[in-house]
Amino acid sequence: MVRVTTTGLIALFAMGLVALASAVIGSLGVRVVRSTSDFLVASRTVGAAANAGAISGEYLSAASFLGIAGLILRDGVDALWYPVGFTAGYLALVMFVAAPLRRSGAYTVPDFAEARLRSPVLRKVCTVFVVVIGWLYLLPQLQGAGLTVATVTGLPSWIGVVAAAVVVVATVVLGGMRSITFVQAFQYWLKLTALALPAVIALIFFLSDQRTFDRPAPPQFQENTTVDIRTDVVLEVAVPVSFTATGEVDGVQRVDSLVRWDVGTHTVEAPAKLDFPGGSPVPTTVGAPASDESWLTPFPDDRNDGLLATYSLIIALFLGTMGLPHVLVRFYTNPDGRAARRSAVVVLALLGGFYGVVTLLGALSRLYTPQLLVSGDTDAAVLLLPTAVLGSGWAGALLGGLVAAGAWAAFLSTSSGLVVSVAGVLSTDILGSSRVRDFRMSAVVAGAVPLGLSLAVTRLDFSEAVALVFAVAASTFCPLLVLGVWWRGLTAVGSIAGVLVGGLASAGAVAVSLSGFGGTGWVGVLLYRPALATVPAAFLTMVVVSRLTAKQRPADVDQVLLRLHAPERLGLTRDRLEERVKRASG
Amino acid sequence: MSTTGERSTGTVYEQVQASPEFADLRRRLRRFVFPMSVAFLAWYLAYVLLASYAPGFMAIKVLGNINIGLIIGLLQFVSTFAITTIYVRYANKHLDPAAEKIRQQIEGAE
Incomplete structure (x- = not known):
């Protein structure tokens, strides 16, 4: 029997509180929000700032909350690319696809594909990739819950994994906390507080300390x-x-x-x-910068491979964000394009602030929790920092509890968004049903599969795992959305070919790389970070095959494109959506 | 009811589609969004290049532990934010009025 310490008990209590709160609020929001018209209804009551909080709350996942600090701790300045890429990807989403997608009235990629290209086959292909991307993205979230529970309480990690999956599926089945925007917004502020407070405290300790980062030597253990x-x-x-x-x-x-x-x-x-x-x-895991000085220098070891890997990572993050199923939807809660743009600016500020704090935490953890460099559990840095700085007394325990609660909020908000998206697609496209009971059944499936997976596969670093999913999203949905919105020559056959080429190549490359056949050199780098090759391949395939099948262009392409690009001020979109609502309710 | 609604907005669609103002609006949007993204991506990629081929420059100390590389790295957040702000300004200043104009024309024609 594992004995749980006081610190662990406080943290467990805090996590339980967050989980309970989401479940209760979920059960109060009886309405299952999964159609465009529901979001339209929500849009009338939500302001731009609250909505921006909600978008950020849903976007900041385990990878952001735990993973980035862990990567900064281990890889230093090179790891900055992850938060920069996550933020930039959001910008790409806003500039290229957000507004046209809002106007199309489609809020999932399969909906968009069907509205734009009138092809049930393409819709099915998109459905499969939404489910695959959603499940792969859920994996690090659940494993993050496992790591959090194991780190703060010493209980086995599967308890955390199972608990997170059960809570998420339960909230979605009960009604989905997604329906209540302010809960997501609240979770953003909880996450930010849970990181900012320890960051400020650690910074004060650091500034009154004589230590510096800038030494040609490895980091040091402060005490036994x-x-x-x-x-x-x-x-x-x-x-x-x-x-x-x-x-x-x-x-x-x-x-x-x-x-x-x-x-x-x-x-x-x-x-x-x-x-x-x-x-x-402190000895460090192989591949990580060994001395503090190289930790502060970009690409200390192999600059050619570093350059290639970083370029590929930037492409994946920049273009992959728009393909994530749970991110797109949120734009519907803005009343019009102007408000959507305003909330986009606020979101960028909120994300930047959050990532700034995470980066600071990661850097400070190199001083206070260097043991993670030895064990390789760098993702636990944020969780261990409070007790490392304040000791395991009451102050440390309370701060640790706050951080654990914030981490739990990160998994729950992102996971429930993903489960809702996957379940929505499963029930409408696989079961072909819009009944609430079928949606609930789909939610159980949507949570059960990644639960099984996350117990079965070994854990990767969270940010690394997430980056792989971004590569698949960038190689499939990014070309489809960008060309679909901006190029009238796109055809259904071209889209299907492009999505399949990009999707199979990126997923295949990652699978080969993870199973250990990748090797080193540029081939190995590209297998592990395929976006640099697979994104252009997908775009190219789509354009070439569309040109070859130009006769099959949908007849109403001009009308659809007009709908996508006519600004809201023309009044066309709103009328159309209102009409859909009327039809749906009447 | 809804079918007639569709049909009548259909004609409005066609009107708008044909108007040079709408073509102009799309052009303005495209002319902003694509060059901006290219510039933006180029700035990222330039940083990576600088980091790999001018490590001496990146390692110049500015203040205590903080070197140029770190400053430019953190500036990436600022630049992302700046570009979004510019985009929103541009849209409010150039795109919305153009859309307004088209709308007035349509309403005037009806």
Whole structure:
């Protein structure tokens, strides 16, 4: 039986509170929001600022809350690309597709595909990719819940995974907290507070400290530190270090014996326990910058591969955001294009503020939780920082509870958005039904599959896992949406070919890379970060095949494009939507 | 009821579609959105290039631990925000009035 500490109990209580609150509010919002007209109704009551909070609240997931700080802790300035890319992707979404999609009256990619190209086959293909992208994106969310529970309480991580899945599916089935915009907005502010408070406190400690980051040496353990190794690690030692070890170290079984590591790489098999005396240098996992100085320098090791990988990452994040099923929908809660634009500016400010705080936390955790560099659990940095700075007394425990609650809010808001999107597509396109009962059944399926997956597969770093999903979204839905909105020559056959080429190539490349056949060099980089190759391939396929099948252009293409591009002030869109509402209710 | 509604707005669609003002509006939007995104992406990619081929420049210390690379990195957030603001200004200033004009013309014609 695992004994849970006071800190753990407080954190559990805080997480439970967040979960309970979402479930209760979900059950109060009886109306299941999953059609355009529902969003139209909501749009009359929601202001631009609240809506911006809701968009940010839903967008900031486990990858943002835990993952980015973890990557900053390990990779330093190179990891800045993740938050910059997440923000820029949002801008791309606003500029290219948000307004035309609002006007089309379609709020999912399959809806858009059908409205624009009149092809049931294309609709089916899009449906499959919405479900795949949604499930893959849910995976790191659930695993994030598992990591949070395991880190703050010491309970096994599957408890957190299962609990998160159950809470999310329950809230969606009960009515969906999505229907209430201000809950999402509240969750944004909860997430921001949960990170800003520890960041400010840690910063104060840091400023009254004599330590700096800028040393040619590796980071140091401040005091005697025990590191639990839970997965096998390969470590790089830049400065010789001595410690006490229990477990298999460099292939030799040890029990409480003194080990001295010389410069080079060393291996530790899980489970193991390493006790480092205070003041000793911190070995880091292979591939991460070993010294503080290289941590602050871009591409310390291989600049060619670094350049390629970063370019591909930027393309994936910049173009992938618009393909995420749960992000697009939110734009419907704006009353008109002007308000949508206004809330886009606020969203950008909110995202920037959030990522600024996360980056600061990641940097400070290099000083306060360096043991994570050894165990490889860098995603836990944000969770451990409060107790590392304030100690495990009441102050540390309360702050830790706040952070855990914020993390839980991050998983719940993003996951419920995803489950609603996937369930909506499953029930309308697979079951062909708009009954609430079928939607609820679909929600259970939408949550159960990623639950099974996240228990079965090994955990990747959250931001890395999310980046892979962005690559698939960028290679499938980005070309479809951008060409669909801006090019009248697009045909259904061209779209299907492009989505399939981009989707299969990107997903295939990632699968090959993850199964360990990737190798190194530029081929390996492109397999792991395929967007740089697969996005142009998808665009090209779409254009070429559309040109070859130019005769099959839909007859009403001009009318549809006009609808997409005529600004709201023409009054055309609103009339059309109102009409749909009337038809739906009458 | 709804069918007649569709048909009557259909003619409005055609009117608007044919008008040079609408073509102008689309052109304005396209002329802004695409060059802006290219410039924006180029600025990102330039940073990455600079980081790989001018590490000495990026490592110049400005204040304590803070080097030029870090400052430009954080500026990426600021630039993203700035571009959004510019876009919104442009839309409010140039796109909305153009749309307004088209609308008045349609209403005048009816």
